[in-house]
Amino acid sequence: MSAVDTGVRLASLGGAACFVLGLHLMNSPATARRGNLLSAFGMVVAVLAVGVQVVDGGSMTGPRWGALLAGTAVGSAAGLYSARSVAMTAMPQLVSLFNAVGGGAAALIAIADYAHDSSPSAGIATATVLDVIIGGITFSGSLIAAAKLQGRWSGSISFSGGRAVSVLLSVAALAAGIAVIAGADNVAVLLIVVVAALGLGVLMVLPIGGADMPVVISLLNAFTGTAVAMAGFVLSNATLTIAGALVGASGAILTKLMADAMNRSVPSIIAGGFGTGAVGVEVSGASGRPVRAIAVDDVALQLAYASKVIIVPGYGLAAAQAQHEVRELAELLESRGVDVSYAIHPVAGRMPGHMNVLLAEANVPYDQLKEMEEVNSEFDRTDVALVIGANDVTNPAARRPGNAVSGMPILDVDHARSVIVVKRSMASGYAGIDNDLYTDPKTSMFFSDAKKGLAALVTATKTLVG
Amino acid sequence: MTSGFVGDLTVFILALLVGFEVISKVPATLHTPLMSGANSIHGVVLVGVVLLSSFVDGPVGYLLTFVAAAFAAANVVGGYVVTDRMLRMFRRRPVPPPRVDAAMEPAVESAVPTEPPTGPGAAA
Numbered sequence: 001m002s003a004v005d006t007g008v009r010l011a012s013l014g015g016a017a018c019f020v021l022g023l024h025l026m027n028s029p030a031t032a033r034r035g036n037l038l039s040a041f042g043m044v045v046a047v048l049a050v051g052v053q054v055v056d057g058g059s060m061t062g063p064r065w066g067a068l069l070a071g072t073a074v075g076s077a078a079g080l081y082s083a084r085s086v087a088m089t090a091m092p093q094l095v096s097l098f099n100a101v102g103g104g105a106a107a108l109i110a111i112a113d114y115a116h117d118s119s120p121s122a123g124i125a126t127a128t129v130l131d132v133i134i135g136g137i138t139f140s141g142s143l144i145a146a147a148k149l150q151g152r153w154s155g156s157i158s159f160s161g162g163r164a165v166s167v168l169l170s171v172a173a174l175a176a177g178i179a180v181i182a183g184a185d186n187v188a189v190l191l192i193v194v195v196a197a198l199g200l201g202v203l204m205v206l207p208i209g210g211a212d213m214p215v216v217i218s219l220l221n222a223f224t225g226t227a228v229a230m231a232g233f234v235l236s237n238a239t240l241t242i243a244g245a246l247v248g249a250s251g252a253i254l255t256k257l258m259a260d261a262m263n264r265s266v267p268s269i270i271a272g273g274f275g276t277g278a279v280g281v282e283v284s285g286a287s288g289r290p291v292r293a294i295a296v297d298d299v300a301l302q303l304a305y306a307s308k309v310i311i312v313p314g315y316g317l318a319a320a321q322a323q324h325e326v327r328e329l330a331e332l333l334e335s336r337g338v339d340v341s342y343a344i345h346p347v348a349g350r351m352p353g354h355m356n357v358l359l360a361e362a363n364v365p366y367d368q369l370k371e372m373e374e375v376n377s378e379f380d381r382t383d384v385a386l387v388i389g390a391n392d393v394t395n396p397a398a399r400r401p402g403n404a405v406s407g408m409p410i411l412d413v414d415h416a417r418s419v420i421v422v423k424r425s426m427a428s429g430y431a432g433i434d435n436d437l438y439t440d441p442k443t444s445m446f447f448s449d450a451k452k453g454l455a456a457l458v459t460a461t462k463t464l465v466g
Numbered sequence: 467m468t469s470g471f472v473g474d475l476t477v478f479i480l481a482l483l484v485g486f487e488v489i490s491k492v493p494a495t496l497h498t499p500l501m502s503g504a505n506s507i508h509g510v511v512l513v514g515v516v517l518l519s520s521f522v523d524g525p526v527g528y529l530l531t532f533v534a535a536a537f538a539a540a541n542v543v544g545g546y547v548v549t550d551r552m553l554r555m556f557r558r559r560p561v562p563p564p565r566v567d568a569a570m571e572p573a574v575e576s577a578v579p580t581e582p583p584t585g586p587g588a589a590a
Binding site: 012019020022023024026027028029030032033035036037039040043046047050051053054057059060063064065066067068069070071072073074075076078079080082083084086088091094095098099101102104105106108109111112113115116121123124217218221224225228229231232233234235236237238239240241242243244245246247248249250251252253254257344346351352353354356357360361363365366367369371 | 481491532535545546558
């Protein structure tokens with residue numbers, strides 16, 4: 001092993017260590033930013049090290065440099081621009097796009113490597129096939145997810161025969177994959193795997209509806225990591241294998257956390273549809289009971305004279321981009337001596353931690369945001385629970401068996417002395433069932449768009465009691 | 467099957483276990499930045515593209531390298547920048563502004579350390 005080679009390997013090891021330490025520092029908000037910078041530093045070291053390696057190898061030619069550097073420049077510019085300009089409300093789409101390109105790059109590496117040498121060992125061939133399958137599914141699946149989050153289509157799309165096509169594509173991918181591993185020695189066979197994987201990605205994400213998005217994005221992130229680890233096998237590069245495995249593992253944990261928070265399994269989410277099987281059993285209870293509407297001035301008075309208020313934000317807050325208005329209202333109440341905090345359900349919004357990011361953007365301090373386990377005991381001592389654009393995660397029906405949300409951990413909003421729900425209409429949430437909370441005698445409905453409603457509330461509070 | 471492959475497999479499995487261990491307890495506040503941070507780490511695929519570029523040939527090879535490099539660079543640069551942007555927004559509750567009316571003071575909930583606990587039982 002030459003001195004340069006040793007140096008390159010040591011530097012790569014250092015880079016990988018930075019990734020691990022950087023992720024570890026993500027355990028606390030106080031150190032998270034340092035963690036990200038450390039991880040970025042590790043990335044620079046790893047890329048420079050491999051740069052030295054290929055220069056030292058002496059095989060870089062003009063066109064090779066041209067393709068590499070031109071691509072890197074274009075990609076960097078695009079990445080930088082999108083990262084700087086994206087609105088915080090569009091963050092889930094961007095993360096999804098980065099998953100797509102990461103998975104796509106990993107798949108392209110396997111394809112190009114196979115085109116270069118189409119008779120690899122069985123181990124490498126297996127990694128090649130897995131790389132294009134996982135990378136291909138991630139690429140097309142993440143693009144669909146991003147388009148859905150952007151609002152090009154809403155909800156879940158399924159068509160008859162979708163399942164049959166999926167089975168067909170899986171069989172094709174499997175058969176062609178086995179042929180490649182058995183030594184087909186033909187790029188066309190690998191391309192069959194690629195096309196089948198791309199189709200599978202589309203079919204996998206299309207039927208998955210909005211509220212399941214946190215699970216899906218996190219899952220696709222784990223997929224990308226795994227695809228990158230496979231690319232590491234293909235190129236026998238430990239940096240890729242380590243970093244890819246790290247992301248795969250962290251993504252898997254996050255995915256499981258999200259799925260647990262909805263009391264659902266990952267396979268059932270992928271299969272599409274909410275609460276398969278149990279829907280339609282339960283009709284008794286909420287429907288038909290009267291709801292009480294409330295006017296803005298009454299809401300303002302209730303809030304202003306409360307001593308403890310908990311705000312429960314949901315996707316409606318993000319959709320209306322009302323995060324600044326809610327912070328303004330909270331600060332106004334705090335200035336009157338009201339104790340205000342926010343209750344965050346793990347799957348509120350469209351990606352893991354979505355509400356936290358939005359509220360952080362509006363300058364809400366993170367220690368004012370409380371997780372479900374922490375805040376649930378506080379509702380008993382709360383005067384007003386202000387629910388803004390959240391629905392299923394507050395539905396007390398989850399405590400009863402036999403309906404679509406049964407068993408899902410919820411925020412115990414109904415334990416508060418009174419509940420005010422800001423909502424545009426009585427439309428049901430993602431689960432498609434009535435929310436018992438709305439017909440609870442102590443609940444008042446403030447029908448409004450979150451942004452306009454909160455702005456009106458701030459004005460009303462100021463004029464009435466300011 | 468080469469010893470190199472088995473070595474890679476060893477590294478892969480151990481890294482998976484490290485990943486599970488390092489991430490297992492992250493507060494929900496950081497779920498998005500964590501995902502976004504992990505998301506930038508898979509931009510390490512750029513290292514693979516550099517290696518790839520050293521042996522590709524012909525227009526198709528160059529084109530694949532170009533596209534893969536663009537994808538990977540967008541992932542890595544965009545990922546780190548956007549994660550940093552997000553993390554910069556996370557801040558603690560500021561020291562409460564001085565207030566004249568002390569009776570209006572809400573019960574402060576652990577946000578700002580007021581007084582260290584004293585007395586028996588409060589040690590450690």
